[in-house]
Amino acid sequence: MLRIVDTRTGRLVEIPSVRRHLLSICVHLPAGDAGFGLGDLRALLVGDVLARTVELHGLQSRTFRTVPDLPPEQAEALDRALSALGVHPPDTVGVHPPNGALCAAADVHVHAYGTTAPDAVGGVRIDVGRVGTAPEERGVQDRAPLPSPGLLAAVAPEGADPLAVRMLMLRHAYRTPVVVTGTALEEARRTLADWRRLVADWAQEPSRPVPADLVRHAHDVLADDLGVPAVLDALLTVATDTDVPAGAKFETFAFLDRVLGLDLAREVGHQHQAAP
Numbered sequence: 001m002l003r004i005v006d007t008r009t010g011r012l013v014e015i016p017s018v019r020r021h022l023l024s025i026c027v028h029l030p031a032g033d034a035g036f037g038l039g040d041l042r043a044l045l046v047g048d049v050l051a052r053t054v055e056l057h058g059l060q061s062r063t064f065r066t067v068p069d070l071p072p073e074q075a076e077a078l079d080r081a082l083s084a085l086g087v088h089p090p091d092t093v094g095v096h097p098p099n100g101a102l103c104a105a106a107d108v109h110v111h112a113y114g115t116t117a118p119d120a121v122g123g124v125r126i127d128v129g130r131v132g133t134a135p136e137e138r139g140v141q142d143r144a145p146l147p148s149p150g151l152l153a154a155v156a157p158e159g160a161d162p163l164a165v166r167m168l169m170l171r172h173a174y175r176t177p178v179v180v181t182g183t184a185l186e187e188a189r190r191t192l193a194d195w196r197r198l199v200a201d202w203a204q205e206p207s208r209p210v211p212a213d214l215v216r217h218a219h220d221v222l223a224d225d226l227g228v229p230a231v232l233d234a235l236l237t238v239a240t241d242t243d244v245p246a247g248a249k250f251e252t253f254a255f256l257d258r259v260l261g262l263d264l265a266r267e268v269g270h271q272h273q274a275a276p
Contacts, residue, residue, distance in 0.1 A: 002057060002223045004050075004108070005175070007127040012225060015107055015124060023054045024123075026064040026103035027090070027110045036074075038131040038165075038180060041081060043112035045166060046128050046174045046226070048087040050108065052259045053222045063090040064103055084162040086261040129177045131169070163262055164188040170228050170260060192262060195253065198239060200267035202250035210252045211244065218256055231256055 002015045002023075015023060027047040029040050044065070051061040070078070082089070103109065106123050113130040165180075167188040172178045217234060221227030238244055238252050257264040 002054065002059075004124055004126065004225050007111075007125045007175075013124060021059050023051070023059060023061040023108065024064070024106045025051055025061060025108045025110065026066065026106035026123075027112075028103075028115050029065065029067045029112050030115045036078060039113045039128070041085060041087075041165075042131050042169050042174075042178065043110055043128045044082055044087050045085060045169055046126065047110045048261065049170070049174075049228060049259060050110070050126075050226060051088065052261065053226060056259055057219065057223065062092075063088070064092045064106065065090040066103060085166050086163060086263065127175065129172070129175050131178045131180060134179055134181045161189055161192060164192055167192055167262055170262075171232060173229060174226055192264075195235070195239070195262075195264055196267040199250060199253050199264050200270065202246040202253075203265070203268045205246035205250070207251060208245045208247035210255050211248060214238065214252060215255075218259075222259065228259070231259065 003012045004015060005011065006013050025047050027044050029036070029043065047063055047065075051063050054061040067075075067078075079089075104122065108124045108126060110126045110128060113128055164185055165188075168180065168184050169178055171188070214234060218231055221230040221234075235253060235256060238249055241249075244252075253264050
């Protein structure tokens, strides 16, 4: 059973489509010409993680996105930013105002910070927390016109790993605010690099099954209001647990990366080989 907090009631509710084995998700971005920012990318990331969680639980999902009528260069920049963040493309994109046939019947409506929706729209409503920056940070904005080559260039310049932005946001419950700082991004980058190195090392050992208790824990926390931070905490514990074989650690990280989308197996097969 997948449950999530409906913003309109503040109550944890079962997602209706679980009984139909198909979850319909609509991500609402702001209308108007205010531009896009990290807060909007975060809403799309939450929709992506929800869809991945549904699939991990053996269900299917369909995703929709409502956006302003963007010029081609802005639409392309948004798509590039989402691809860099590992967000799967939606099944359908609609232009504001939301088409009734497109989103009105969705099971879950994911709203970027500051967006509104008609009261008549049914389904569960998720309001995603804002994304801000520390006063000393420059070049990172919650909402600003989307530049070329893309919004992520402000926090993930050329040569940096944009998935560190995804990692930073996943560390926070989707409803809570996120403050983007250079220190937090650097910590996320280091963690990603360390985990990928470890996963590449573990991949060379005999495979072992994912511990059953960890599978249950991951399913439980994800099914309870998308508890992604708890999944990241579980991986931190597994990485240093000497009682878990290396092969089981590899399978655990690969299994949970289906939801996290952090490309944790990126370095497998690329380890430095010492000369004979």
